[in-house]
Amino acid sequence: MPGAGELRVLRRRIRSIKSTQKITRAMELIAASRISRARRAVEAARPYSQGITRVIRDLASEGEVASHPLIREHDVVRRVGVVVISSDRGLAGAYNTNVLRRSERLIKEERDAGREVALYAVGRKAETYFRYRGERPVRVWGGVTDRPSYDDAVKIAEELGRAYWNQDINRVWLGFTQFRSALTQVSTTRKIMPVDPRELAGGEAGFPAQFTFEPNPQALLEELIPRYVEHQLYAALLESSASEHASRQRAMKAATDNAGDILHDLTREANRARQAAITTEISEIVGGAEALAAE
Amino acid sequence: MALEVDVVSAEARLFQGEATAVYARSTDGELGILPGHTPMLVGLVTGPVRIATPDGEGVIVAVHRGFLKCRDDHVNILADTAELAADIDIARAEAARERALSHLSQDDYPGDARAELARAETRLRVVNGDVSI
Numbered sequence: 001m002p003g004a005g006e007l008r009v010l011r012r013r014i015r016s017i018k019s020t021q022k023i024t025r026a027m028e029l030i031a032a033s034r035i036s037r038a039r040r041a042v043e044a045a046r047p048y049s050q051g052i053t054r055v056i057r058d059l060a061s062e063g064e065v066a067s068h069p070l071i072r073e074h075d076v077v078r079r080v081g082v083v084v085i086s087s088d089r090g091l092a093g094a095y096n097t098n099v100l101r102r103s104e105r106l107i108k109e110e111r112d113a114g115r116e117v118a119l120y121a122v123g124r125k126a127e128t129y130f131r132y133r134g135e136r137p138v139r140v141w142g143g144v145t146d147r148p149s150y151d152d153a154v155k156i157a158e159e160l161g162r163a164y165w166n167q168d169i170n171r172v173w174l175g176f177t178q179f180r181s182a183l184t185q186v187s188t189t190r191k192i193m194p195v196d197p198r199e200l201a202g203g204e205a206g207f208p209a210q211f212t213f214e215p216n217p218q219a220l221l222e223e224l225i226p227r228y229v230e231h232q233l234y235a236a237l238l239e240s241s242a243s244e245h246a247s248r249q250r251a252m253k254a255a256t257d258n259a260g261d262i263l264h265d266l267t268r269e270a271n272r273a274r275q276a277a278i279t280t281e282i283s284e285i286v287g288g289a290e291a292l293a294a295e
Numbered sequence: 296m297a298l299e300v301d302v303v304s305a306e307a308r309l310f311q312g313e314a315t316a317v318y319a320r321s322t323d324g325e326l327g328i329l330p331g332h333t334p335m336l337v338g339l340v341t342g343p344v345r346i347a348t349p350d351g352e353g354v355i356v357a358v359h360r361g362f363l364k365c366r367d368d369h370v371n372i373l374a375d376t377a378e379l380a381a382d383i384d385i386a387r388a389e390a391a392r393e394r395a396l397s398h399l400s401q402d403d404y405p406g407d408a409r410a411e412l413a414r415a416e417t418r419l420r421v422v423n424g425d426v427s428i
Contacts, residue, residue, distance in 0.1 A: 044307040051303055051373045055336065055364055150305040150376065212335035214323045223338055224362065227375065231305055 004277050010270040014263060021259035024252045027091065031249035035182065038147075038242035042179060045238055049231055053200070056224050059217055060200045070225045071195050074170040079116040081138075081160060081169040081193075082107055083233075084130075085176040085240040086123035087145050093251035095177065095244055096125045099187040103175030104133075106189045110173075118169050122156065122237070138163075148241055153234035160233075161226060164193050176236040177243035185243035192232050195225060296330040300346055300370045302356055304377040310354055316347040317370050319363055326363075334366040341413040343421045344372060355380040357421040359414050380421045388418040 084103040086096045103126075107117050121127040121137040123145045130137060139159060144152045163169045172193035178186045213220060300317055302310040317328040320342035339361045346354040361374030392415035398408035 041306070045305065047301070047303045047308045048305050048373055051301075051371055052362075055362060055371075055373065059336065153305075154375075212333055212337070214321050214335070214337035217336075220336060220338060220362070227373075234305060 007270060007273040007277055010266055010273055014266050014270060017259050017262055017266065021256055021263070024255040024259060028249055028252035028256055031245045031252060034146075034245040035242060035249060038238065038245050039179070041148075042235070042238045042242055045231070045235055049235055052224065052228050052231060056200050056221070056228060059221055059224070060197075068221060068225055070164075070193060070229065071197055071200075073194055077115055077170040079118055079169050080110050080171040080173060081118045081120060081163060082110070082173045082175060083120040083122060083156070083160065084126040085145065085174070085236060086121070086126035086129070087240075087244045088124045088142055090125065091251060092244055092248040093254075095185070095247035096123075096129070099175055099177050099240070100126060100129045102187040102189060106173055106175060118163070120156075120160070144237065145241055145244060148234070148237035150230075150234055153230055153237055157226070157230040157233050160193065161229070174233065174236050176240045179239040179242040179246065182246050185246060190232075190236070192229055195228065296368065297349060298328065298330055298368050298370050300372075302344070302346070302372045302374070302377065304361075304374045306376075309356060309377055309379055310346060312348065314346045314348055314370070317363075317372075318345040318347075319358070319372070320344075321363065328365055328370055330368050332365050332368075336362065336364045339363055339372070339374070341410065341417050343417055344377075355421050357383065357414075357417045359417070378418065378421075383418050383422045385419070385422050388415055388422065391415040392419060 082103060084100065086099055090096065107119070110117050119130055119135050119137045121130060121140045124140075124142050127137055127140045127142075141152070141156060144156075160169075160172055164172065171191065173189055174192050175187070175189045178188050180186060297313040297315060298317060300310065300312060300314040302308070315330070319326050319328075320340050321337040322340055323337070326337065339358055341359045342357075344356045344358045346356070348354060356372075356374075357378045357380070358372065358374045359376045361372060361377070364371045364373075392412065395408055395411035395415050398404045398406065399412060401408075
C-alpha cells in the first residue's frame with residue numbers, strides 16, 4: 001500500500017515532536033517561576049546597596065577616602081582579573097553567547113594594552129567556552145548562578161580580594177548581564193576593583209562635628225569598602241541569574257511555539273497521507289472487484 | 296519622638312518602622328539608642344539586636360557583623376547577614392552549634408570556627424529570647 005509507510009514515518013515524527021514540546025513547555029514554566037523569584041531577590045538586595053553607598057559617601061566626604069588601597073588606582077597595572085558570570089546550563093537563547101563575547105572583547109582589549117589577564121569563571125558555560133579557546137581559568141565556580149546566595153558572593157569576593165591584596169592582580173573586571181526588564185537584558189562589563197571614587201563622591205556635606213565613630217572613621221571605611229565590593233558582586237550575580245531565567249523562558253517559549261507550528265504542518269501532511277492511503281485502498285478494492293466482475 | 300529604624304541585610308530588608316529604643320552590640324561594647332541620641336556610625340559584631348517597638352512588643356534580630364548608623368533619630372542597620380528571631384530554625388541552629396564546636400576542636404580547620412560558634416550561639420539566644428541587652 002503506498003502512503004502507509006509515509007504515514008508511519010509522519011506519526012513517529014509527530015510523537016517525537018510532541019514529547020520535545022512537553023519538555024520545552026515544562027522548561028518555560030520552570031524558568032517563568034524562577035524569574036519572579038530572581039527578580040524579588042534583585043529588589044530585596046537594593047536597600048542594602050543603597051544604604052552602604054550612602055554611608056560610604058558620607059564617610060568619604062569626611063576623610064581622605066582616596067588613600068584606601070581598594071580605591072586608589074595602581075600606577076602600573078600588570079595583571080587584571082576578569083570575572084565572567086555565565087550560566088551552568090545552556091538552552092537559554094543568546095544569554096551566554098552575549099556575555100561571553102562581551103567579556104572576550106574586554107580580555108582582548110586588556111591584552112592589547114599589554115596586560116596579563118587572570119580569568120575567573122562563574123558558571124560552567126564560561127568555563128567550557130574559554131577552555132575551548134585555550135584559556136585557563138584561575139578558578140571556576142559552578143552551581144552558583146541558578147540561585148545565588150550572599151555567601152556565594154562572599155566566597156568569590158574573598159578569593160578576588162586575596163589576589164588583589166597580594167598584588168597578583170591590580171584590577172578586577174566583572175562581565176555580567178544586567179536585568180533591565182523581562183524583555184531586555186544587556187551584557188556589560190564593570191570595574192569593581194579598585195572602586196571608582198566617582199561612585200562614592202557626592203556625599204552629604206559631612207557628618208556633624210559631634211558625630212561618634214566606633215572604632216574610627218578609617219577603620220570603618222576599611223570594613224565598609226570590601227562589603228561594598230562584595231555587594232556589587234552579589235547584585236551582579238542576582239541580575240545575571242534573573243537574566244538567565246528570562247532568557248531561558250523566552251527561548252523555551254519560542255521552541256514550544258515552533259514545535260506547535262511543526263506539529264500543525266505535520267498533522268496536515270499526515271492527514272493527507274492517510275487520505276491518500278485510503279483512496280488508494282478503495283481504488284484497489286474497486287479495481288479488484290471490477291476485475292472479478294469482468295471475468 | 297520615636298526612632299525610625301531600618302534593618303537591612305545583604306539579602307533583604309528585615310524591619311522598617313518606628314521604635315522607642317534600639318539595643319545592639321558594637322565593636323566597642325553594648326549600645327543602647329534612645330530618641331535624641333548623638334549621631335554616630337559604629338561597626339557591629341555578631342550578636343542580637345533588640346528593637347523596642349511602641350506597642351510594647353519587641354523585635355529581635357540576630358545580626359552577624361555589620362554597621363549601625365544613627366542620625367536625626369534615623370537608625371539604619373546594615374548587616375552582612377541577619378535573621379529575624381521568628382525565621383530561625385532551632386534544630387538547624389543547634390546543628391550549626393554542634394558543627395562549630397567540632398570545628399573548634401580540630402586544629403587544622405580552615406574556616407573561622409570561633410565566628411561560626413558565635414553565630415550559632417547568637418541565633419539560639421535570639422530564638423530563646425535570652426537577650427540580656
